[in-house]
Amino acid sequence: MAQKTAPDSTRRSERSRRAIYxxxxxxxxxxxxxxMTIEAIASRAGVGKQTVYRWWPSKGDVLLDAFLDLGGQAHAEANKDGEGADTPYEIPDTGDLEADLKFVLRATVDELVNPKYDAPYRALAAEGMLNPQLGAEFVERLLEPALQLYVKRLxxxxxxxxVAPDVDPRIALELWTGPVAQRWLQRTGPLxxxxxxxxxxxxxxxxTPR
Structure with missing residues (x-):
């Protein structure tokens, strides 16, 4: 009987990838x-460091993929009893813009103060300032997709x-996302x-008074 090596190999690769994350x-x-080093990640995951290097060129790339995967898991978990587990994130549109923006910004605050997200997010934000390539990926794969949800809702x-027709949604969203990011990064006050x-x-x- 022929051995089914491909499915087993796929499962092993997925287990290794999950362990590395x-x-x-x-x-x-x-x-x-x-x-944190590639060697430490490999040792902790129970794989050889060449396995890590085969998939990622640096520890920053590993962490970015791990963080994106963490967000995907949270989305799937939040929607496991509904139909949205495999659909993109969306800002609700109830017809009440203020309520919808408060809802999603509260959720953002909850995520930022969650220790599970705080350390990797801070690490990626800081490293992205020093590593232009990782910084560009951080913006393209993590920040900008989230900001475009605000653009769509606005x-x-x-x-x-x-909302006034001459308002630029991409600028307007920074009125609330910018202060949240600054307060979180600089710890200037409670979120x-x-x-x-x-x-x-x-x-x-x-x-101003109305």
């Missing part, structure tokens, strides 16, 4: 990005007459739902 995420939280609001709500309110209604 888990190892990278664990190590960056335990020792930090600067002390354009829908423009079509509904809820809370209340803070997220105020940002949305100030962005939509302004700060």
């Amino acid at each position: 888990d190892a990278a995420l664990a190590l960056v939280g335990e020792v930090g990005f600067s002390k 354009r829908a609001a423009q079509e509904a007459g809820q 809370t739902h209340e803070y997220a709500d105020r940002l949305v309110e100030y962005a939509l209604h302004g700060i």
Whole structure:
């Protein structure tokens, strides 16, 4: 009887890949990005370092893929009882722009203050400043897709007459995403739902008396 080597090989590769992801995420939280090495990732994952190098050129690339996979798992888990596990992220469109923006910005705050996401996200943000290639991938694969969800929602609001037609959605979204990112990166204050709500309110209604 012929051996079914291909399926077994595929399963082994997937197990190794998952172990490498888990190892990278664990190590960056335990020792930090600067002390994390390919050798340490391989040892923690129970694979040879050449296995890691075969798939990724650097520890930053490993961590980026691991972090993206972590977000995908969270999305699938959140939608396991519904029909959205395999669909792209979307900002809800209930017809109430303010409520929808508060909902998604609160979710962003919850993710940023979650220790599971905090260490790898900070490591990628910092390393992306020093490594232009990784920084470009970080923006292209992680940040920009998330920001484009805001663009899509704001354009829908423009079509509904809820946002002025001459507003550039790509600039407007920075009124609330920018302050959240700055407060998180620099730890200038607590990240809370209340803070997220105020940002949305100030962005939509302004700060001068009406």
